[in-house]
Amino acid sequence: MKEKVLIVGAGPGDPELITLKGKKAIEEADVIVYAGSLVNREILKYNRRNAKIYNSATMDLEEIVEIMVEGVKKGLNVVRLHSGDPSIYGAIKEQIDELRKHGIDVEIIPGVTSLSAAASSLKVELTLPKVSQTVIITRPEGRTPKPKGESIKELSRHGSTMAIFLGVGMIEKVVSDLIEGGYRRDTPVAVVYKASWKDEKIVKGTLEDIVPKVKEANIRRSALIIVGDVLDPKNYDYSKLYDKNFETGFRKRKK
Ligand SMILES: C[S@@+](CC[C@H](N)C(=O)[O-])C[C@H]1O[C@@H](n2cnc3c(N)ncnc32)[C@H](O)[C@@H]1O
Known part of the structure; x- marks a missing residue:
C-alpha cells in the first residue's frame, strides 16, 4: 500500500501548538478534511496550495472516506486533521480500516492533546x-x-x-x-x-x-x-530524578 492519507493532530487550539511535521503536512496538502468542532481554522492558513477544505463536523464516515479516497486516487496530498492528538477519542481506527479497504494506508502525525x-x-x-x-x-x-x-x-x-x-x-x-x-x-x-x-x-x-x-x-x-x-497538593515528595543523594544512569551521586 503506497498511497496514503496523513492523519494529523492539530493540537488543542493555539495554532502554534502543532508539530513542525504537522504544519508541513498542512502546508503541502491539496485536500484537507478537518474536524471543525474543535480544530482552530487559523491552522488552515498554513496551507500553501489553495487546498480544498472540508469540515467533517457536517459529514458522516462514508462521506469523509469518499473524499479522502477520491483525493488519494487523483494523486493529491490528503490530510485528515483531528483536534489534539488523534489517538484520543479521534475515531481514527474506523477511518484507517475503511481506507485500507481501498488499498490506502495512513501515516499518523501526533498532536498535543x-x-x-x-x-x-x-x-x-x-x-x-x-x-x-x-x-x-x-x-x-x-x-x-x-x-x-x-x-x-x-x-x-x-x-x-x-x-x-x-x-x-x-x-x-x-x-x-x-x-x-x-x-x-x-x-x-x-x-x-x-x-x-x-x-x-x-x-x-x-x-x-x-x-x-x-x-x-x-x-x-x-x-x-x-x-x-x-x-492543589498539601504534601508531596520531590522527585528522585534530581535528588542529589540519588544516582541515575545519567548522573553520579555527589560525594
Ligand atoms: C472528540 S474529543 C477529542 C480529543 C482530542 N483528540 C484531544 O487529544 O484533545 C473532544 C473532547 O476533547 C476535549 N477537548 C478538546 N479540545 C479541547 C480544548 N482545547 N480544551 C479543553 N477540552 C478540549 C473536550 O472534552 C471535548 O469534548
Missing part, C-alpha cells in the same frame, strides 16, 4: 510523587457505551489524577459518580474550557462546589474535567 494544554494552563504536574503517579483518561458513558469495569465510579476507587473528556455537559452526574466512587468531597477539580484558545476559561473548585461554578461560567462543551489532589 488538550489534556497537556489544560495541564499547562493550570500550571500543574499531573503525576506528583506521593500524590498520584497515574493519570486516568476517560469519559462518561453517553451514546458510546463503556466496557465493563470502566465506569467513572469504578475508576474512582484509585483516587488517582483523572481527566474526563466529553463530560462537562453532564457534570452533575460525573461529580456524583466521582464522589460515590471514592473521591473526597473536598478533592480539587478544574474545568478547562477551550484550553490554549483565546477564549479559554478555567474554573477551579472542589467536587463539593464545582457544579454551580461551571453552570455560572456557562460551560457546556469543549472542556476537560481534571480531578485529583495534584491540582
Whole structure:
C-alpha cells in the first residue's frame, strides 16, 4: 500500500501548538478534511496550495472516506486533521480500516492533546510523587457505551489524577459518580474550557462546589474535567530524578 492519507493532530487550539511535521503536512496538502468542532481554522492558513477544505463536523464516515479516497486516487496530498492528538477519542481506527479497504494506508502525525494544554494552563504536574503517579483518561458513558469495569465510579476507587473528556455537559452526574466512587468531597477539580484558545476559561473548585461554578461560567462543551489532589497538593515528595543523594544512569551521586 503506497498511497496514503496523513492523519494529523492539530493540537488543542493555539495554532502554534502543532508539530513542525504537522504544519508541513498542512502546508503541502491539496485536500484537507478537518474536524471543525474543535480544530482552530487559523491552522488552515498554513496551507500553501489553495487546498480544498472540508469540515467533517457536517459529514458522516462514508462521506469523509469518499473524499479522502477520491483525493488519494487523483494523486493529491490528503490530510485528515483531528483536534489534539488523534489517538484520543479521534475515531481514527474506523477511518484507517475503511481506507485500507481501498488499498490506502495512513501515516499518523501526533498532536498535543488538550489534556497537556489544560495541564499547562493550570500550571500543574499531573503525576506528583506521593500524590498520584497515574493519570486516568476517560469519559462518561453517553451514546458510546463503556466496557465493563470502566465506569467513572469504578475508576474512582484509585483516587488517582483523572481527566474526563466529553463530560462537562453532564457534570452533575460525573461529580456524583466521582464522589460515590471514592473521591473526597473536598478533592480539587478544574474545568478547562477551550484550553490554549483565546477564549479559554478555567474554573477551579472542589467536587463539593464545582457544579454551580461551571453552570455560572456557562460551560457546556469543549472542556476537560481534571480531578485529583495534584491540582492543589498539601504534601508531596520531590522527585528522585534530581535528588542529589540519588544516582541515575545519567548522573553520579555527589560525594
Ligand atoms: C472528540 S474529543 C477529542 C480529543 C482530542 N483528540 C484531544 O487529544 O484533545 C473532544 C473532547 O476533547 C476535549 N477537548 C478538546 N479540545 C479541547 C480544548 N482545547 N480544551 C479543553 N477540552 C478540549 C473536550 O472534552 C471535548 O469534548
